Amino acid sequence: MKAPRFAYARPASVAEALALLDRHRDDARVLAGGQSLVPMLNFRVAAPKVLVDINRIAALSGIKVTKTHVRIGALTRHVELERSAEIAKHLPLVAAAMPHIAHPAIRNRGTFGGSCALADPAAELPACALALGATIVVAGKKGERRVAAEDFFKGLYTTALKPGELLVAAEFPLPKPGDTSAFGELARRHGDYAMVGVAAHRSKKDGLRVAFFGVGDRPEVLEADSVEGVLSKVTDLDPRADLHASGATKLHLAKVLAGRVLAQLA
């Protein structure tokens, strides 16, 4: 099908975008990469009156490394993360996740912020943000606020974003020397959304943080001091049946995949 009628606005700055979002509130949707929103429009599961296209706001794009964290702008395309030497160096978990996200033509267009703001429970980047303890930066009329990834992803396609707000970036703490990470997912076809996925991070200070995705209405984080500790908690997950498999099958796959992925943590 085709998208329903809408009015289109292309703000040139974050301030302009926020003014549009504030004016149109629930009638407006932000158009970033459009790789999920446009299918939703074509299927008519979304029918906003106004689309606010943020693609020309240069300030929302790019990867910046500071002394304490890596900041990823909301409009940073998947392909930029995939090819970034800084992401490979500082956030190897994110680098490992990128080839699993859809296909080249979609990674050329899809954005980091779009993936987080959509909060698909089977998506890779929200799981990485949770495993790495990222902070989501949100702008609104009254200024910026910071939300821990744990508090940002609230449920099925649901986040802490309020009407009129715009996700502008995420800040990932710089891993410490000796930290390790590993990523894996199972999908029917390369690039499809995961049947089950695992994003794992181990730090000397905080132990293991493992985000499972595709197993519930949002990524689930399991924490423990050891690989065995995490594996013993996998049965706490309670995946629902979906198009791919029954809940019991998904739980089995989560266990098998967790074993494989965690074995990669040196």
Place this chain on the structure above:
Amino acid sequence: MNAPLETVAIALTVNGERVERSVPARVNLADFLRVELELTGTHVGCEHGVCGACTVRVDGKIVRGCLMFAVQADGCKVDTVEGLSDSREIEELQSAFVLTNALQCGFCTPGVLMAAQALLRDLPNPSREQIREYLSGNYCRCTGYQAIVDAIEAVAKARSVR
């Protein structure tokens, strides 16, 4: 541009030619190319980004033509399979596809050619596994992919010898 509009004036370059039109905001780029510009080489299959038949190049990068609105291509350089064919950029790929029977009904072929050309720019010497992975977003319901991979591999090898 700030006030939301349902119809927008756009100017873009398509296959090297400047195009100016007024388009409803809801028209996607693939439909704009097909209906408004009569460039019907870009095919429309699933209309939700799964099949890859609508693959076109925007500012040098392949994208799904069905997941971008024409209005978003305002000011951009768009290349379609007609452009790549006329400029002979994909001449070797086209010949290899014919030689190896890499198409039957041909519906997916324009999108596959666009993706294959992007692949060979990104990875001049891809393994068969890399070819399959790169083309994972392009459905072909006839060939079983084997001959498509053969054709792309043959072109990569021929280009690397030169």
